[in-house]
Amino acid sequence: MSQRYDCDVAIIGAGVAGALVADALAGALSVMLLDAGPRVDRGEAYDRFLQAAIKTPQAPYPESDLYPFPRSEKIDDWYVQAGPETFAATYLKLVGGTTWHWLGTTPRFVPDDFRLQSKFGRGLDWPLDYAALEPWYAKAEAALGVAGPEGEDPLSPRSGPYPLPPIPLSYLDRQLGEALAGTPFADLRATPQARNSIAYRDRPACCGSASCIPICPIGAKYDAALHCQMAEAKGARLLDRAFVVALESGADGEITRAKVRMTDGDEAWVYAKVFVLAAHAIETPRLLLNSASEAFPMGLANSSDQVGRNLMDHPVQLSWALSDAPLWPYRGPLSTSGIETPRAGDFRAERPAYRIEIQNAGWSWPTGAPETTARALIAQGLRGDALDHALKNRSARQLAISSLTEQLPNPENRIDLDPALKDHYGVPRPRIRYAYDDYTQAGLEAARAAHNEIFRHVGTSEINHDKRVQSAQHIMGTLRMGKDPALSVVDPDLRAHQHRNLFVMGSAVFPTGAVANPTLTIAALSLRAVDPIRRAASG
Amino acid sequence: MLIDSRRRALLVGTASAALLSLIPASAKAATRLDAAGFLQLSQDLADRQDLDPDLAASYLAAFESLGKGEALVRLSTMAPAERDSQHLAEEIVAAWYTGTVSLDSGQKLVAYEDALFWESLDYTKPPGICSSEGFGSWAKEWKP
Numbered sequence: 001m002s003q004r005y006d007c008d009v010a011i012i013g014a015g016v017a018g019a020l021v022a023d024a025l026a027g028a029l030s031v032m033l034l035d036a037g038p039r040v041d042r043g044e045a046y047d048r049f050l051q052a053a054i055k056t057p058q059a060p061y062p063e064s065d066l067y068p069f070p071r072s073e074k075i076d077d078w079y080v081q082a083g084p085e086t087f088a089a090t091y092l093k094l095v096g097g098t099t100w101h102w103l104g105t106t107p108r109f110v111p112d113d114f115r116l117q118s119k120f121g122r123g124l125d126w127p128l129d130y131a132a133l134e135p136w137y138a139k140a141e142a143a144l145g146v147a148g149p150e151g152e153d154p155l156s157p158r159s160g161p162y163p164l165p166p167i168p169l170s171y172l173d174r175q176l177g178e179a180l181a182g183t184p185f186a187d188l189r190a191t192p193q194a195r196n197s198i199a200y201r202d203r204p205a206c207c208g209s210a211s212c213i214p215i216c217p218i219g220a221k222y223d224a225a226l227h228c229q230m231a232e233a234k235g236a237r238l239l240d241r242a243f244v245v246a247l248e249s250g251a252d253g254e255i256t257r258a259k260v261r262m263t264d265g266d267e268a269w270v271y272a273k274v275f276v277l278a279a280h281a282i283e284t285p286r287l288l289l290n291s292a293s294e295a296f297p298m299g300l301a302n303s304s305d306q307v308g309r310n311l312m313d314h315p316v317q318l319s320w321a322l323s324d325a326p327l328w329p330y331r332g333p334l335s336t337s338g339i340e341t342p343r344a345g346d347f348r349a350e351r352p353a354y355r356i357e358i359q360n361a362g363w364s365w366p367t368g369a370p371e372t373t374a375r376a377l378i379a380q381g382l383r384g385d386a387l388d389h390a391l392k393n394r395s396a397r398q399l400a401i402s403s404l405t406e407q408l409p410n411p412e413n414r415i416d417l418d419p420a421l422k423d424h425y426g427v428p429r430p431r432i433r434y435a436y437d438d439y440t441q442a443g444l445e446a447a448r449a450a451h452n453e454i455f456r457h458v459g460t461s462e463i464n465h466d467k468r469v470q471s472a473q474h475i476m477g478t479l480r481m482g483k484d485p486a487l488s489v490v491d492p493d494l495r496a497h498q499h500r501n502l503f504v505m506g507s508a509v510f511p512t513g514a515v516a517n518p519t520l521t522i523a524a525l526s527l528r529a530v531d532p533i534r535r536a537a538s539g
Numbered sequence: 540m541l542i543d544s545r546r547r548a549l550l551v552g553t554a555s556a557a558l559l560s561l562i563p564a565s566a567k568a569a570t571r572l573d574a575a576g577f578l579q580l581s582q583d584l585a586d587r588q589d590l591d592p593d594l595a596a597s598y599l600a601a602f603e604s605l606g607k608g609e610a611l612v613r614l615s616t617m618a619p620a621e622r623d624s625q626h627l628a629e630e631i632v633a634a635w636y637t638g639t640v641s642l643d644s645g646q647k648l649v650a651y652e653d654a655l656f657w658e659s660l661d662y663t664k665p666p667g668i669c670s671s672e673g674f675g676s677w678a679k680e681w682k683p
Contacts, residue, residue, distance in 0.1 A: 049667055053639055053648040168678040197674070207669035208676050217667055330663040331670070332677025360677065361666075374636040374656040378629055384586035387636075391659035396681075 003268040007032040008537045010258060010272035012244045012287070015097020016519060017505035017526040018278030019227035020143060024530040026234035029537055032270060033228065033236055034260065036243040037067040037093035040100060040225060046217050057101045057473075060215045065424045066263040067093040067243065076418070080418040080431040087434040088471040089313045091280045095240050095441070096225030096278065098473075099519070101214040103334055104195045104221045105353070106146050106520040108137050108156040110344050113514035120349040122439070123408045123512040127483045127492040133524055134159055141192075142522035144222045145200045148192035155344055164197045166190040167206065170360045172327040172399070173337040179458045184341070185450065188358070191338045194222035194519070201226075210361060212334050221333075242268065245425055246291040247275060247300055253499045255300070261425045274501045274537045278526070281311070281475040281508035282415050282430050288479075289417050290427050301479070301496040301504070306489050308416050310409035310480055311432065312513040314472035315440050317354075317447035318402045320366045321460035326396035329362035330370065336360060342403075342450065343515055348371065352406035352443035355515040356450065362398035368465060370395045399460065401451055404472045404515045405443035407436070415478055436469060445470065474518050479508035493532035494525060503533055572600055572611045580615050584623070585632045585655075592649055598631070601640040601647040 007030040011018045014035035022033045045060035052059035058071045070078040070090040079087055091098045111130035112130040116123040134157070141148075141163055148162030169177070169190055177188040195212070196205045206220040216223070232238050241263035249255045255275045260268040277284045285308040289299040299307055339356035363369035370391070377390050413435060417428035448465050455463050482488025485497035490509055496502040505526045572580070578595035582588050602611055607627060614627055622628055634640045638654025640647045652665050662681035663670075670676040 039643055046667070050651050051648060053646045055666070168675045170677045171680050173576050174678070205620065205674045207673055209669050211666040215667070217669065237655075326681075328662050328681040330666075331681075336677070370656055370660060371637045371639070374659075377634050378633050378636060383584075383632065388659040391636075391656055392661065396662065 003266060005032060005237075005239075005268060005270045007270070007272050008313050009274045009276060009533060010034065010270045011276040011278055012258065013097065013277065013279035013283070013506075014095045014224065014228050014238065014240070015278060015280060015506070016099050016144075016224040016227070017098070017522050018276065019224040019231060020523055020526045021276055021278065021505060021530055021533065022236045023227040023234070024527065025534060025537075026231045028238035029534065030230065030238040032272065033231060033238045034242045034244060034258075034270065035093065035095050035097075035238075035240050037069070037079065037095065037240065038062065038284075039095045039240050042215070042219065045215055049211070049215050055214065057214045058092070061092055061094060061100065064263070066425055067241065069093045071390060079427065080421055080429050082431050082433040085434045085436060085469070087311070087313075087432045089475045091282065091475060094137070095228055096183045098225045099223040100225070100517060101519070102223075103118060105213050105335065105357070105517040106141070106144060106192045106194050106195045107340070107516040108153075108192075109133075109514045109516050109521055110155045111157075112344055112348070112511065113353075113516070116348065118511050120346070121453070122348065124482075126511050127471050127481060130156070133521075133528070136524035136528040137520065140520055143527070144520070144523060145196055145203070146192050146194050146196040146520070147197040150189040154187070155340055161267050162192060164200055167193055167197050167333060167336050170329075170332045170336050172329050172360055173358055175325070176358060176454070176458055179339075180454065181456055183453070185339050185356070185454055185457075187341050188337050188339050191336060191350075191357075192520075193333065193336075195333055196220045199465070206333060208332050210334065226402055228314060234530065239268075242313055243425060244270075244279075244287060245427055247287065247502075248291070249293065249296065249499065251295045255499055255502050274503065274533055276503045276505060276533060278505035280506050281478045284504060284506065284508050285415055285478045286417065286427070286430050290415045301489050301498050301502060303498055304486055304488060306411070306480055307489065308415045308478050309411040310477040311413040311415055311434060311475070312407045312477040312510070312517055313407060314404035314474045314513060315407055315436060315444060316402050316404055316470035316472050317444045317451065318366050318400065318466040318470045319448065319451035319455070320363050320398070320400040320464050321455045321458075322394070322462040323397040323399045324459040324461070326393075327399055328363070329360055329398055330395065331424070332360050334359065334361050334461075337364035340445075350405075350442065351410055351446055352408075352439055353515045354403040354405045354443050354447050354450075356447070356454075357402045357404065359400040359402060361400070362395055363400055365402070366400055367462065369398055373398070399455075399458065401454060403444075403447035403450065403469070404474075404517075405440055407440050407513055409477050409480070409512060410437060417471060472517070474507065474513070476507040476510045476513045478516055481509040494529040495532060495536070501536055503529060503536070506531065570612050571603075571608060572599065572615055576615055577611065580611070581631055581635060583619075585626050585635055590635065591653070592637075596655060597649045598634055598640065601634070601649050602631075604645065605640060605642045605644045607642065
């Protein structure tokens with residue numbers, strides 16, 4: 001059977017971008033929020049996490065062909081990898097989106113991130129600057145509940161303090177900070193993070209569960225299910241398990257309706273004055289490409305041929321070493337500090353900015369410790385008290401640091417529709433072409449050198465640099481924002497150049513990716529787009 | 540390896556390989572190590588006497604479900620020198636410490652909070668469990 005829904009604004013994707021927009025518009029306008037995935041019960045998800053033999057980022061969340069998303073241990077089951085590199089960044093299809101298993105790190109961009117081309121001759125400039133976004137960063141920090149250090153931020157000027165006091169540095173952070181005093185890496189500081197340091201908006205302070213990824217057991221870390229609930233309380237209608245297969249438009253470009261397949265087999269049509277796509281940087285271009293019609297044979301919003309191109313991540317150099325002194329890791333949020341200095345400087349003409357993240361979770365990311373530590377010591381023949389002592393001694397000294405590097409937009413790095421393989425609904429699976437350029441490689445090399453320096457100052461042995469390029473799980477760039485309709489998909493208000501009543505939210509619109517974790521900038525851009533969306537729905 | 544020689548002797552004395560070899564193969568296949576036997580085997584292999592009997596039953600069931608029932612019986616009858624060098628012997632110890640039985644035939648989580656390595660890492664607790672000291676506990680140096 002086929003159900004018809006009518007609303008002012010239909011938002012597709014109930015992650016952080018869609019939820020914030022829904023919350024801002026609900027009440028004054030009739031709002032529908034659709035997500036391909038189900039609602040999440042935190043308790044059930046937590047139980048699945050406890051019972052999972054391998055605790056991947058996706059372990060707490062249900063797996064179904066009805067709402068497929070990439071799972072770390074079998075990523076090619078969803079992505080069709082066209083090479084040369086494997087694209088390993090994942091996302092969730094759930095009400096609340098990928099914020100269910102994000103780390104919660106919320107740095108702002110730095111002003112130069114918006115003018116990479118004019119300042120350094122690389123990539124391209126954003127169509128707006130830091131000053132234009134600053135008030136929206138402040139609103140986004142209030143919405144997500146960001147805890148951050150007091151005083152001026154040396155890189156990203158602030159109009160006011162963070163809404164919450166800082167999350168304390170870990171003991172490990174402080175030991176590194178002391179060891180790095182007087183070095184180029186001395187500015188180790190508390191990371192701004194959407195994690196409660198005090199009770200804030202009905203959520204408790206962090207309890208140090210050390211499981212931000214894959215799930216916060218108590219909701220101290222922000223997730224977008226919160227703004228979904230707030231939007232519903234104001235009258236927004238949330239439809240979960242509702243996969244939008246395609247959008248339809250008139251020949252004039254006006255989007256008329258969305259074709260929806262429900263996981264129970266039903267079909268639905270959603271009619272709206274305005275459509276907001278917020279399904280993240282793989283699914284949104286996939287939907288636009290799958291909506292090709294006679295009037296729009298390249299897909300919707302794609303006269304520039306930029307839909308799906310310029311796919312970016314933050315390629316990560318991960319390094320680890322054994323500290324001479326115990327640092328007592330495996331405690332607290334997975335990261336509480338970073339070294340931000342390498343995010344800015346004239347070197348960006350030659351090599352990328354990078355952001356050093358100090359890991360609190362020992363070697364769990366690089367090696368799967370402490371499980372693997374136990375197995376290795378057992379294989380060496382240790383038993384009884386000797387094993388206990390060695391396990392404690394070794395795990396207490398495990399140190400890992402990671403650097404997120406900037407990856408330039410490259411039109412050949414792209415997601416498109418696989419010509420052969422389809423999902424349960426007959427929609428082509430995402431095919432991904434992905435490569436690293438010399439600029440990125442130079443950034444990874446610089447990060448390795450920095451990590452070596454840090455390890456030397458801290459006093460370590462057994463230094464390792466991951467030979468694989470790790471993913472920061474930050475999918476960006478596939479629906480770039482710009483002023484020129486010939487070169488970009490959406491304008492600075494995030495409205496599609498070609499479609500008056502179609503808006504796109506999320507990191508897909510980033511012209512360049514910088515090295516800041518993207519969620520806060522996603523949130524700021526989304527809040528900034530609320531007024532233009534409201535005007536479009538009222539006009 | 541630090542296995543108590545008296546217990547080795549006891550194990551060999553109670554279930555000798557020589558005795559078992561007299562039993563026909565079909566009967567041998569039906570033989571099953573009981574939970575108490577698995578507990579004793581585990582304590583000998585891990586060199587600790589404080590293993591939990593209920594968990595022993597769960598680990599035994601996990602190994603059996605992954606097709607290691609007969610291999611456990613054989614292992615329990617081996618002389619310590621031979622037994623301790625078996626891969627399965629190492630896996631039993633690793634299972635108790637990590638809480639997970641991990642074999643070519645599959646992987647099964649048996650215990651999470653009760654995995655023994657969290658006892659060794661007594662300065663912390665498993666991910667997902669709130670710190671007993673709550674907010675900010677990670678800022679302190681750990682002291683026993």
